[in-house]
Amino acid sequence: MATTTASLSLTSTDLFDDSLSISTSNALNKAGTTIGLDQTTGLNKIYLTATTNVDVITVPGATKDGKKSHVYISNLSMDETEYMVVSVGDKVIGRLYAGDWMWMPWNQQAQHLSDIEIAPSVATGMWVEYMIIHEGVVLTSSADS
Amino acid sequence: MATTTATITINSTDLLTDELSLSTVATLTQTGTATGIEHTTGLSRKKVTSTAKATASGQVTLYTADDFAAIPYLYIKNTATTAGHKIYVYDDTTSGDPIQFQLDAGDWGFIPMHGDKTYKAYSPGGNDPVVEWMVMGKDQ
Numbered sequence: 001m002a003t004t005t006a007s008l009s010l011t012s013t014d015l016f017d018d019s020l021s022i023s024t025s026n027a028l029n030k031a032g033t034t035i036g037l038d039q040t041t042g043l044n045k046i047y048l049t050a051t052t053n054v055d056v057i058t059v060p061g062a063t064k065d066g067k068k069s070h071v072y073i074s075n076l077s078m079d080e081t082e083y084m085v086v087s088v089g090d091k092v093i094g095r096l097y098a099g100d101w102m103w104m105p106w107n108q109q110a111q112h113l114s115d116i117e118i119a120p121s122v123a124t125g126m127w128v129e130y131m132i133i134h135e136g137v138v139l140t141s142s143a144d145s
Numbered sequence: 146m147a148t149t150t151a152t153i154t155i156n157s158t159d160l161l162t163d164e165l166s167l168s169t170v171a172t173l174t175q176t177g178t179a180t181g182i183e184h185t186t187g188l189s190r191k192k193v194t195s196t197a198k199a200t201a202s203g204q205v206t207l208y209t210a211d212d213f214a215a216i217p218y219l220y221i222k223n224t225a226t227t228a229g230h231k232i233y234v235y236d237d238t239t240s241g242d243p244i245q246f247q248l249d250a251g252d253w254g255f256i257p258m259h260g261d262k263t264y265k266a267y268s269p270g271g272n273d274p275v276v277e278w279m280v281m282g283k284d285q
Contacts, residue, residue, distance in 0.1 A: 005154075006154070006155050007154040007155075008220070008253055009150075010150075011149070011152075014148060015147040015149050015281070020149065026251040027251070029249075031228075031249065033228060036160075038160065040161065043165075043167065072167070080174065080178060080179055088245065091236060093256065093258070095257055095259045097216065100171050103255050104254040105254060131155075133155075
């Protein structure tokens with residue numbers, strides 16, 4: 001097993017009259033256990049040149065339903081007007097403008113219901129970084145024809 | 146305007162052969178601008194007593210659709226300490242109330258939301274975990 005931690009620091013000195021300083025951290029463990037997650041897609045960096053919705057990971061079935069996964073996605077664009085829509089299946093969950101990132105737990109439900117999808121707002125090219133740390137994913141069958 | 150930053154750090158010395166040490170900072174701004182966010186719900190905590198979505202009472206409303214201008218940032222954490230004491234977050238606006246994500250004990254999430262859906266939480270295990278959350282953005 002591996003030991004992996006994900007930490008968040010949320011700070012502001014002027015959003016409130018009081019200063020904001022939230023700090024939280026958790027160890028990434030397999031579902032219902034204290035055993036660390038030991039699989040990952042690694043950190044991916046891709047360049048998207050169309051506004052088409054694309055899967056960064058596909059869920060072909062429900063065999064991993066209930067297993068634990070965490071998703072990190074970051075929009076590396078420097079243009080503050082550019083964004084990308086993040087969906088789980090066909091349900092929009094996030095909209096990441098330039099420099100924004102998201103982190104969330106992810107459950108693999110029925111076929112394609114939990115595919116993680118990204119759609120850039122522009123076709124002029126957008127860098128995206130993502131990583132999934134997980135307890136197992138089902139890879140789709142090859143088709144060498 | 147305020148200056149608010151969110152930093153994620155992911156560390157592991159043994160997930161991969163190479164050490165993992167990722168750190169990313171986001172400055173939270175109003176949509177499509179470099180102007181900092183101004184408004185927040187404040188940090189809240191509430192016990193999640195409902196064991197089902199939609200039909201039973203006791204779900205916790207985390208965010209109401211269009212309460213903030215797009216995009217609001219959601220910070221959420223399941224403060225439970227016993228593995229398996231899960232909190233489910235679902236979209237109460239869309240037909241069928243699809244579950245967006247599940248937070249096990251200690252899990253947290255940070256999501257720049259689309260902002261047009263109502264999010265609610267329940268806990269199917271009946272363990273009454275406490276959810277902590279905050280929404281930041283531009284109120285409208």
